[in-house]
Amino acid sequence: MKFKCSPMEPYRIKMVEPIGQTTRREREKILEEAGYNVFAIPAEKVTIDLLTDSGTGAMSQDQWASLLKGDESYAGARSFYRFEATIKKIFGFRHVIPTHQGRAAERILFEAMIKKGDFVPNNIHFDTTMANILVRQAHPVNLVIDEAYDPKLEIPFKGNMDPEKLEKLYHQKKGHIPLVMITITNNSGGGQPVSMANIREISHLCRRFKLPLFFDACRFAENAFFIKEREKGYEGKSILEICREMFSLADGALVSAKKDGLANIGGFITLNDDSLAEKLKHLLIISEGFPTYGGLAGRDLEAISRGLEEVLDESYLRHRINQVRYLAKLLEEGGIPIFKPIGGHAVYLLADEFLPHIPREQYPAWALTVALYREAGIRAVEVGGVMFAQKKGRGGKEIFPPLEMVRLAIPRRVYTASHLEYVAQSIIELFKNRQKIRGLKIVSSRDPLRHFTARFEPV
């Protein structure tokens, strides 16, 4: 992770979007009105928006040009066939079902596959995936390797699933596991990649146990880049070859096109099972739309097809990952505690180390997102107790997740190195004055996914 200078953007800027400027005083008032929840802040009032890398990327000139070719026919649009062909080329599954975004794909697949009381293993479930399982009264189970919860341990594939944990769960819950999932990269566990060897091992187990294996593959290209960089035998392979190999080991994938699809909206399910595909298409028609557009416009299908081609470009991926590493390097030089190693799409601050004076019950990571906005107009997201706490018993005690982090997600092709320098400097400044940051309490919230709408007050 050495940079002689900041990583050079492999693009130049053709269109500009002004950035919101506010004073600290204005931000204090905005926070109060927003109930100290950064999701409730108008984007115009944000200087650098690192809330998410989902749907926030900049499209290329070819993607913008492709919009004009969108075929808006209800059934059998040309744009759908292009979309289908691109996805088949990369993923290699027989069926392609468009959805308006990733969580719609989750809802439809889970409706078809999951019954009340079932158990669904994953390395670590993403928040919407977990919620879509919980609403079916089933149990999301995280089977990532134990090392994943040690925020300082530097191993190359910290997103791997523990095969022994899967085997154990299989024997305990036989007949109640409708599918196994692997999230690449592992968003809720620091954006960490999963190795090809691990995918192969989990795939063998699933075949032995006759369990279908599905990827939650939003960041499949970033995962493939890490395999190429870190796993023996893949140095000389193209990103496309690595993707083909990964997907050949599974039965299907759920994808949000808002990440490695390089598009602002969209998603899809792709799979081999013919009768399951028929069932999914039927469910799709009820809520998302006809199976050749699934809640998307023809032009969206065009932008996604083109985006999926562009994301395979190694020089794009190298710059993408290097941007994340560059921000991490600046933060580390300033003594900021961060999750290691650096993942593909974000830097994660270790909020419990950053704010050791705030107890978990007062949500240190949430408090840090509030302070970051107040001091610097930077919007980040909490990945900790507010997002992932489980409640024990009636109105009972909160059981907190092992990691209490703030994610600084980098939108694709949007910010330059100097924007990242501003972010690093602001966080280092905040760190010096961290004693002044106070915890928060929840005044109203609604499960599941309470973090999107909860309101808070300083304690």
Ligand SMILES: *Cc1c(COP(=O)(O)O)cnc(C)c1O
């Ligand atoms: C974003 C994301 C989803 C959900 O996709 P949306 O398009 O936001 O609905 C699911 N899983 C993972 C790992 C994600 O990052």
